[in-house]
Amino acid sequence: MTLERTDRGPLGRAEMAAVVARDIPSGSYVNLGIGQPTLVADHLPEGSGVVLHTENGMLHMGPAATGGPDDPIDPDLTNAGKVPVTELPGASYFHHADSFAMMRGGHLDVCVLGAFQVAAGGDLANWHTGAPDAIPAVGGAMDLAIGAKQVLVMMSLFAKDGSPKLVEACTYPLTGAGCVDRVYTDLATFRVGTGPDGRGVEVLETWGTTYDELAARLDVPLVRA
Amino acid sequence: MTLERTDRGPLGRAEMAAVVARDIPSGSYVNLGIGQPTLVADHLPEGSGVVLHTENGMLHMGPAATGGPDDPIDPDLTNAGKVPVTELPGASYFHHADSFAMMRGGHLDVCVLGAFQVAAGGDLANWHTGAPDAIPAVGGAMDLAIGAKQVLVMMSLFAKDGSPKLVEACTYPLTGAGCVDRVYTDLATFRVGTGPDGRGVEVLETWGTTYDELAARLDVPLVRA
Amino acid sequence: MSATTFHETHDEAVAGVEDGSTVLIGGFGMAGMPVDLVDALIRQGASDLVVVSNNAGNGDTGLAALLAAGRVRRMVCSFPRQSDSWVFDGLYRSGRIELEVVPQGTLAERMRAAGAGIGAFFCPTAVGTPLAEGKETREIEGRTYVLEHPIRGDYALIGAHVADAMGNLVYRKTARNFGPVMAAAARTTIAQVSRVVPVGGLDPEHVVTPGIYVDRVVAAPGSGPAAGDLQQQEQA
C-alpha cells in the first residue's frame, strides 16, 4: 500500500540519501555513483556490513580522507570521483578489467546512480544531455547500469524548469535500457518496469504530496503499491 | 646451407633436447610440453636467462623437486605433468585464465611440443590418435599450439612401424593448423611451412644421414636450407 | 545478503546442492583439489550432476569417488585420461558418462566469461580441429576464430589457502589454478581453506579472490578463526 506522508514536506538531499540507505540490505556489496549517491554512505547504520565497491579497483572503501594525522591524503587511494578516500579492514584491490568484470558479471547487489531521466520501463539517461556542443563522457555508468543486481536511481523528481524527470520515454541519450529497479526522489519513491508490459510505475511512498497529486503532474502510467 | 652430419649416428633423446636448447634465444619465455620436451630444461646453459612457464599458473619454474631437505616435495607446486617442481627467485603465480591469456595472447616466445605427426604446412597432430576407443584428452596443447610466437616440435622422425611422422597431410586429428615453425627429430631438423605456398619443408641439418637419403624416405616437398 | 558464511563441517558447507546442478570443481590434478568438499558432496547425495573440472579424477578418492558413486551425468574437462583415471575410463568406455573435452585455456576462459558477464567470445584455439566442429567461426583481421560460450556453475567447490572473515581468499603456489576463475563463475561458491584469520589478517594488496565471490567457507578440521602471525600465515 502506498504510504502518503503528508505530515511533512519533500525530502532534502540528506534525507533522500537516508531513505536509500534504509533500503539497502545489510551485508550487500554496493557501488555508489559519483555525486549525490555518494551521500548514501553517511547513512548506512553502524554494523550494516555493507561493503562499498569503487570502479577504480577496490572493495571495502572507507569514508573520504580528511588529511588528519590518522587519516592522511594518499594520492594512490581515491574513489571514482578522484576524491581521496580511506581503506577499511578486509579491503581488497584489483585491476580495472577485474573491477568491471565484477560489475558486468552481476556480482554487485546494488548500485545507486544519479539521473537526468528515468523512463517508466526502467530506461536510464544519465550521461549525456544530447546537447550538440556537449563533450560526451560516460565513465562507468553504462557498466553499472547493466551490471548490478539492483539499480537504484536517486534524483529530484522535477528538473529546474519544472519538467518531470520520470517520463514515458527518455528524450536524452540512454545509459541503459530497462535497467532501473527503483527511483528515489524528493517527492516519492517509485518501482519502475512493473506490470504485465514492464512499463508500469508503482508509487511506494510519497513525501509532502499525495499519490493523486503526483498522478496529476506525471505523464507515466502510475499505480498504487 | 643444409648441414649434413654423416660422421655420427642419429641423435639420442638427450641430444635432441640439447639441440632444441641450443636454438632457444637467451632471455626467452618458454613453455616445455609434457614428456620429451621437458628434457630441454636440463640443457639450457647456466645464465641463459630463459624463463620457464607452466600452464598451471607460474613463471620461472625450477627443476623437479628431489625431496631432499633443501628441496622438499610440495603438493601445491607442480608442473603441467603434475610432477612436483621448484620455484626460482623472481617467479610469479597467477590463475588459469591469466595463464592461458598469456599463452593465447602470444606472449610466450617459444613452446616445445611432442607430436604424432607434423604436416609440411605446419599442421600439428599430438593429442588424439583417432582410434575409436581412445579417450580424447587435449589439456593445454591446442592453446600452446596457436599461442606461442615460435612452436617447436620434438619427435622421432619415424614411427615404430617405420612410417614417417613428417607428412604431406596429417591423418590424425589436428591440434592446430599451420602452427609449427620447426621440427627437431633424431635424423634432422626441419623448418616447415616455408615457400610461396607455405607448404615447403627446409632441411636445416641432418644427423647420421644425408639430405638425399631423407628425400628418398619422406613424401614431403623438401628443399635444402 | 551476500555476506560469506563460515561453517564448522564440510557437510554443512555443501548442504542444499540440488540434483542436476552444474558443479565446478577446482584443482589441477590434486593441487587445489577441494577433496574434503567433494567427499562431503558424495555424502550429501546430489546426483545427475554436470561436473566441470580440469581432470576427471585420480585414483579412487575425491572426484573419482564421486564418479564411482554414479552421481555425475556429464563431465566437462580438458584432460580426462591420466595414468590413474581408471574410474572415469571405465564409466566412459561402458557409456555411463557423457564427456565434453574442452581445450584447457578455453575451459578457463569460458568460466572467466561467465563471471565477467561476457555473452560469448571469438577464440583462436582449436580452429581447424575436431573440437571446433559444428561451432561458428569468423575471420577477424586475417585470423580465424571460433565462437565460445560461457560455462556457468550452480556451485563451485574450490580449495584455497587462507580466508579472512570477509571471505577474501589467498592461495598457495600452483594450487591457485582454477580457484579464482571458478569462484566468479558460480552462483554459490564454497571454499575449503587451511585457516581462517580475522578481518585485517590479509593484506588488501595480496587478496586474490575478493570475498564478494565467496559464499561459504569451511576450514580444515581443527583449524578456525584465530589471530597470530598473519604475515607468516599468508606466506606459509
Next chain:
Amino acid sequence: MSATTFHETHDEAVAGVEDGSTVLIGGFGMAGMPVDLVDALIRQGASDLVVVSNNAGNGDTGLAALLAAGRVRRMVCSFPRQSDSWVFDGLYRSGRIELEVVPQGTLAERMRAAGAGIGAFFCPTAVGTPLAEGKETREIEGRTYVLEHPIRGDYALIGAHVADAMGNLVYRKTARNFGPVMAAAARTTIAQVSRVVPVGGLDPEHVVTPGIYVDRVVAAPGSGPAAGDLQQQEQA
C-alpha cells in the same frame, strides 16, 4: 630477447616511439598516471598519436601537456570531460582532435581481450545506447549483446610501485587500475616505478604483473636497484 631492460632516464625509456603509434597511458585521474614518462614522450617528439587512457588529461601537465603540444590525433577514453580538462575541451571544440568514447569497463575489457588473444567478444554494456550504434548485436540466451573488438597498443606507459630485476611489478592501492591490463595489451610496455629491487625481492604470490609483460623499466630519479626491507617496500 624478451628480457626486461632497465633505464636510467625516462627519456631513454621512451626512445623509439614512432609517429602514428597507439599509446596506452595508465592511470585513473592522477593515480597510476606515469607523468614522468608522458613528459619524456613530449620531449621525444612522436606525433600523430592515438592515445588510449581513461581520462583526457588534467590541468596543464602530463597527458594534458601532450595534448596541448598537438601530438595526439585521436583520443580513446571513457571520461574526457572533467573540471580541469580544459586542454582537451579546447582541442575538441575546435575540431583539432578526434574522440572515441568507450564505456569504462568495455575499454578495460577490449584491452584485456588484446592481451589475451581474444578476437572479439559480445558485451552487454551500452546495448540500446548511442555508443552501440553501428555495432553488431546478438541475442544470446534472451539477453542482447554488442560485439566489441580488442584495443592493442604499440606502446603502454604505466605507473607501478615496485619492480624487481625480472620486471615483475606490484602496484599501490587504486593506482593499480589500468596498469596490468595495458601491460598485456601493448607490444612494448614501459613502466615507471618508485623503486627497483633485486630478484627475489617480490614474493611470487604477490606479483601483479609478471615480467613477461614488461619491456622497459625506469625508476624515479634518485632510486634504483637496492636491497633493504623488501616486505616494507612491497607494502609501503
